[in-house]
Amino acid sequence: MNRHPAYLLLGVAAASFFSSVAFAAEPDWRAEAIAMLKRDFQSMGQASYERIHEDDLQTLCNKFSNTPPEKVAVQMMAKQQKTVKYPADGQLMGDWKSGEKIAQSGRGFTWTDEPGIPVGGNCYNCHQISPKEISYGTLGPSLFNFGKLRGGPSVEMQKYAYTKIYNAKSYNACSNMPRFGHVGALNEQQIKDLVALLLDPESPVNK
């Protein structure tokens, strides 16, 4: 590079000038989209209008197209991790059989769902889990042999699985997976049962 520093500076100044002009000319489509969504949605059944608003985490994921800079992501994950409430009795694993039922159900939270009914885990919608169920989705990774591949139900693994189900954003700031415990979709016992489905050596997942 033989260019004189002054030319270089001039070039940078010109580039930033033109890019700022271009930036100003391009409308803020995200802001326009949000304004439109706020105008065009309405409460229906239990799906109240307020759901159209982003929470802090959703705002950051949406702004950064689900890939926030690492510094931001670390802060987001720390904040989400703090929301996780662990069982007072210290027990993290319940009954895998009831976990399987919860994993099968995809009901809850839509405007056609009856409010107050137990919400399903929606797990098979996105994951392979027990080999007996072949109607499984592929949006998430396969969880077949989850415990077996991780050396069984160690306390660390139980805590990981419990945390992941309670608030998936604790480990991946903009994970596709809902925050089932955080939003009150699944209660403590339901999460324990799902942890058992994944980690209990007797669960078909680990056979």
Added chain:
Amino acid sequence: MKNTGKLAPHRAGSAVLLAAFLAAAALLPLTAHAQTAVVEKDAATLEFERFRAEMEEFGPSGLWEDKGEQLWKTARGPKNASLEKCDLGLGPGVVKGAYVQMPRYFADADKVMDAERRVVWCMVNLQGFKEEDLTKSPFAKEGQDTPEQTSLITYIAAQSRDMKIAVPQKHPKEIAAYKIGKEITGYRAGPYDFSCLSCHGEEGKRIRMQNLPNIASSTGALQAFQGWPGYRMTGGVMLTQQWRMADCFRQQRFPQPKYASDAITALLTYLTVNANGQVYKGPGIKR
């Protein structure tokens, strides 16, 4: 099947087949629910595919096409006018090819409108129907009469059968609708943090056994556009793209989008422009 209207002779035989199909279709969900074994579920899927293939031979949507054509051409409403002066973008009364060139900007409304929104606009402005009456219960429900605009849309869509999708992106508001629609697809909110792209943003993904088109790709967008308006076997009703978009938001756990609103038009603009250049096969059948 209340809205059969006048059956064209070539469709009389189809009606018999349709009745047989409907009886079988009514049994299908029972089979799927009662038997959880893997093999039988697969058989149900295969059975459905076989029915779909047979159904597509003649298409149950023909019944609504006929009804829609009647509605289009008959003087009705407080102003006792037909819709033959309704401009779907290619000039007053031109229906041929209009469906695959919407959403588009309409100067008289100063808005970008998708086909269904435009029909509602024409029914209100040309025929004098009340907008609130048309938007109160805009989608077909099992055991009830099909809304008139659904039949009209089916007729209009059928007039674009086998034509290339060519949605314009010239007017600044058409471009804005696309850009905003794109933003909406990525907007995560609600209790489950879902956006359209949570399910429709990658190639080759499924929910359970249901394949999910990636609406950002041109082949995926076509898949999402194709087959609508469609005869939906669940409930045995004719439904439109407006319904489809609303039902996606329902499953996203969002609140309900208003019928014929800017947001749905923006989303349909994004989706349909992405499918530009490919051939639309006309009203279809959906599971």
